[in-house]
Amino acid sequence: MPPRxxxxxxxxxxxRAASLADVAALAGVSAGTVSRALTRPDMLSEATRTRxxxxxxxxxxxxxxxxxxxxxxxxxxxxxIVPRFGRSSFPTMxxxxxxxxxxxxxxxxxxxxERTRGHDPALLRALLERGVDAVALLGADQPPAVFAALxxxxxxxxxxxxxxxxxxxxxxxxxAAAGAQLVAxxxxxxxxxxxxxxxxxxxxxRAQRRLRGLTAAIARHGLQLHHAAVVETETGFAQGFAxxxxxxxxxxxxxAVVCANDYLAGGALSALAQAGVAVPAQLSVASFNDNDxxxxxxxxLTTVHLPIEEIGAQAGRVLLAALRGDAxxxxxxxxxxxxxxxxxxxxxx
Amino acid sequence: MPPRxxxxxxxxxxxRAASLADVAALAGVSAGTVSRALTRPDMLSEATRTRxxxxxxxxxxxxxxxxxxxxxxxxxxxxxIVPRFGRSSFPTMxxxxxxxxxxxxxxxxxxxxERTRGHDPALLRALLERGVDAVALLGADQPPAVFAALxxxxxxxxxxxxxxxxxxxxxxxxxAAAGAQLVAxxxxxxxxxxxxxxxxxxxxxRAQRRLRGLTAAIARHGLQLHHAAVVETETGFAQGFAxxxxxxxxxxxxxAVVCANDYLAGGALSALAQAGVAVPAQLSVASFNDNDxxxxxxxxLTTVHLPIEEIGAQAGRVLLAALRGDAxxxxxxxxxxxxxxxxxxxxxx
DNA sequence: TTGTATGCGTTATCAC
DNA sequence: GTGATAACGCATACAA
Numbered sequence: 001m002p003p004r005x006x007x008x009x010x011x012x013x014x015x016r017a018a019s020l021a022d023v024a025a026l027a028g029v030s031a032g033t034v035s036r037a038l039t040r041p042d043m044l045s046e047a048t049r050t051r052x053x054x055x056x057x058x059x060x061x062x063x064x065x066x067x068x069x070x071x072x073x074x075x076x077x078x079x080x081i082v083p084r085f086g087r088s089s090f091p092t093m094x095x096x097x098x099x100x101x102x103x104x105x106x107x108x109x110x111x112x113x114e115r116t117r118g119h120d121p122a123l124l125r126a127l128l129e130r131g132v133d134a135v136a137l138l139g140a141d142q143p144p145a146v147f148a149a150l151x152x153x154x155x156x157x158x159x160x161x162x163x164x165x166x167x168x169x170x171x172x173x174x175x176a177a178a179g180a181q182l183v184a185x186x187x188x189x190x191x192x193x194x195x196x197x198x199x200x201x202x203x204x205x206r207a208q209r210r211l212r213g214l215t216a217a218i219a220r221h222g223l224q225l226h227h228a229a230v231v232e233t234e235t236g237f238a239q240g241f242a243x244x245x246x247x248x249x250x251x252x253x254x255x256a257v258v259c260a261n262d263y264l265a266g267g268a269l270s271a272l273a274q275a276g277v278a279v280p281a282q283l284s285v286a287s288f289n290d291n292d293x294x295x296x297x298x299x300x301l302t303t304v305h306l307p308i309e310e311i312g313a314q315a316g317r318v319l320l321a322a323l324r325g326d327a328x329x330x331x332x333x334x335x336x337x338x339x340x341x342x343x344x345x346x347x348x349x
Numbered sequence: 350m351p352p353r354x355x356x357x358x359x360x361x362x363x364x365r366a367a368s369l370a371d372v373a374a375l376a377g378v379s380a381g382t383v384s385r386a387l388t389r390p391d392m393l394s395e396a397t398r399t400r401x402x403x404x405x406x407x408x409x410x411x412x413x414x415x416x417x418x419x420x421x422x423x424x425x426x427x428x429x430i431v432p433r434f435g436r437s438s439f440p441t442m443x444x445x446x447x448x449x450x451x452x453x454x455x456x457x458x459x460x461x462x463e464r465t466r467g468h469d470p471a472l473l474r475a476l477l478e479r480g481v482d483a484v485a486l487l488g489a490d491q492p493p494a495v496f497a498a499l500x501x502x503x504x505x506x507x508x509x510x511x512x513x514x515x516x517x518x519x520x521x522x523x524x525a526a527a528g529a530q531l532v533a534x535x536x537x538x539x540x541x542x543x544x545x546x547x548x549x550x551x552x553x554x555r556a557q558r559r560l561r562g563l564t565a566a567i568a569r570h571g572l573q574l575h576h577a578a579v580v581e582t583e584t585g586f587a588q589g590f591a592x593x594x595x596x597x598x599x600x601x602x603x604x605a606v607v608c609a610n611d612y613l614a615g616g617a618l619s620a621l622a623q624a625g626v627a628v629p630a631q632l633s634v635a636s637f638n639d640n641d642x643x644x645x646x647x648x649x650l651t652t653v654h655l656p657i658e659e660i661g662a663q664a665g666r667v668l669l670a671a672l673r674g675d676a677x678x679x680x681x682x683x684x685x686x687x688x689x690x691x692x693x694x695x696x697x698x
Numbered sequence: 699t700t701g702t703a704t705g706c707g708t709t710a711t712c713a714c
Numbered sequence: 715g716t717g718a719t720a721a722c723g724c725a726t727a728c729a730a
Contacts, residue, residue, distance in 0.1 A: 017502055019723055030701045035725060060501050065478040066418035067723035070706045091440040098461050107475055110459040112444050126456055129414040152409050153366055237642030273647035293586030298622035368707055379717045416707035419722045
């Protein structure tokens with residue numbers, strides 16, 4: 001609910017923006033005709049259409065979306081709630097979402113709350129008030145009120161970066177399979193003792209799932225994972241740097257480390273370089289690749305590559321189909337790809 | 350203009366969302382009273398207020414923003430057009446903008462076009478149709494039609510990441526001063542021959558200004574800049590990697606390289622490490638710091654630090670002041686700070 | 699093909 | 715303090 005305190009920029013400005021009626025007057029037709037000229041050009045005669053269009057052009061007419069939304073009961077706007085937006089790979093995803101929605105005339109209304117506001121149901125409410133036709137969410141880990149509100153307002157929605165949910169359609173990749181690829185690769189190289197640099201799992205289902213997938217795969221391969229070899233930290237270059245320093249300080253006898261993302265891994269590699277630990281001669285490092293610079297660290301990182309942009313694009317397609325009333329598109333888990341690079345090698349000794 | 354082809358999700362759904370009238374009926378009051386209960390609680394008697402609020406709660410009432418925008422002639426929405434969003438430091442800036450606007454109840458309507466759509470006046474038109482009360486732009490390098498439309502619709506606007514413009518208020522930092530700090534630092538270390546890894550200047554005023562500032566400072570210090578020592582490339586880790594390889598291949602006798610941002614610099618450092626060039630023993634590297642991981646590369650980068658988030662926050666303040674009808678806030682160029690780290694050192698030999 | 703009339707859900711201006 | 719009532723600007727069903 002917007003505050004009532006603010007004062008309007010031009011409360012009672014004499015010259016307001018041109019309306020349909022203004023255009024109609026100038027063109028010498030009725031308002032209805034102008035409306036049709038703009039939205040169903042083929043319903044008009046060539047002559048009046050060009051006359052109306054010229055008038056609209058001359059007045060610099062821009063439709064009033066609020067009035068249109070009110071009349072049509074739809075806004076051609078899609079809301080997205082993406083917390084912790086500024087420090088992540090999400091912008092890429094969101095841009096892809098935006099591009100896909102734009103193909104059918106939809107505009108993205110982005111809610112990019114800071115962490116603390118991340119799960120505030122008021123965010124969705126704000127979006128609904130804005131009249132969004134559909135909503136894209138990050139993950140399925142939402143307050144029940146969110147799904148209730150979505151259902152009450154009959155708004156199609158999709159959960160991005162999520163595998164499955166009883167609540168509705170999800171777009172994501174198979175985290176467990178991705179982690180398993182990483183672990184299998186390391187196991188194949190002979191590594192038995194593996195460390196993990198995990199993203200912070202508090203209040204973050206995605207980080208939790210990623211960590212679970214890794215530990216499960218490690219167990220499946222009969223490898224060892226000392227809890228002292230798992231460092232959990234916020235995502236980021238700096239955090240990866242510190243986390244690796246922490247891991248080194250603990251002197252756990254791991255021969256390989258898996259990082260939950262390439263920001264972390266980049267920082268970790270820097271810490272290793274600074275500490276004089278040779279990669280992969282003394283320690284192998286592998287990582288999930290969220291941000292596409294894994295290939296350009298030194299040494300280049302072995303990663304599982306995740307199609308981030310594709311999540312946004314696919315999420316857009318899911319929503320568009322729902323908005324059209326079409327059957328939902330094929331929506332499989334997106335495949336993650338193992339890319340072996342120089343940062344992993346055989347066990348030392 | 351949205352396409353007319355799409356069909357509504359629930360064209361004539363029997364149970365539509367609760368409206369003011371519904372709440373009024375349930376509470377046994379008039380619609381006007383409900384409106385007041387929601388937006389000016391103090392104008393009502395304690396009794397009716399609680400009754401109305403309870404009714405609204407029970408019906409899960411959410412205001413219709415389109416109707417409100419139509420009646421109030423304002424939407425409490427601010428538009429932002431930020432091209433090339435996915436691969437940059439802009440998300441940080443946008444999140445700060447969003448946070449600042451949220452303090453006064455405004456929502457951000459983000460237009461994040463790909464490069465090719467970046468200067469399309471249709472983007473602004475879409476935002477205006479959506480009824481935004483104000484607009485944040487990236488840079489002053491906009492088609493004239495943009496400023497004309499903004500003026501015609503009397504929409505306050507601000508240009509982010511921009512120093513000065515006759516068109517309106519700008520928020521940015523002093524690129525030339527920042528570059529000068531970098532060059533002065535290198536000159537002080539004895540470097541005479543300097544190379545530059547620039548962002549792509551085609552169609553990018555910010556990259557151009559950054560490059561100009563650097564070359565001017567280099568000239569001022571009487572240093573040498575061979576044109577062969579300037580490599581221009583898209584921003585990104587991968588691009589920095591390739592650009593540095595290119596620079597090395599050219600065998601220009603530079604002793605220091607300045608990178609236009611830390612993504613580029615990170616890639617460049619990786620290329621140097623891979624090529625066996627010691628930093629800074631054989632080559633010094635310094636950089637603009639857009640993304641805050643300069644401290645964690647190996648070696649850590651000497652940078653000028655740019656307060657990216659502050660741009661968004663300040664831009665938000667400028668807009669809010671204009672929306673309030675207040676005088677514009679003090680809006681000085683944001684200061685850039687030189688941070689000397691291990692990647693720069695004296696001239697070899 | 700075009701004009702007319704009505705409704706969309708709020709806010710705001712009056713009366714009471 | 716509260717209830718009618720008139721905009722707000724557009725889309726659309728229906729009439730012409």
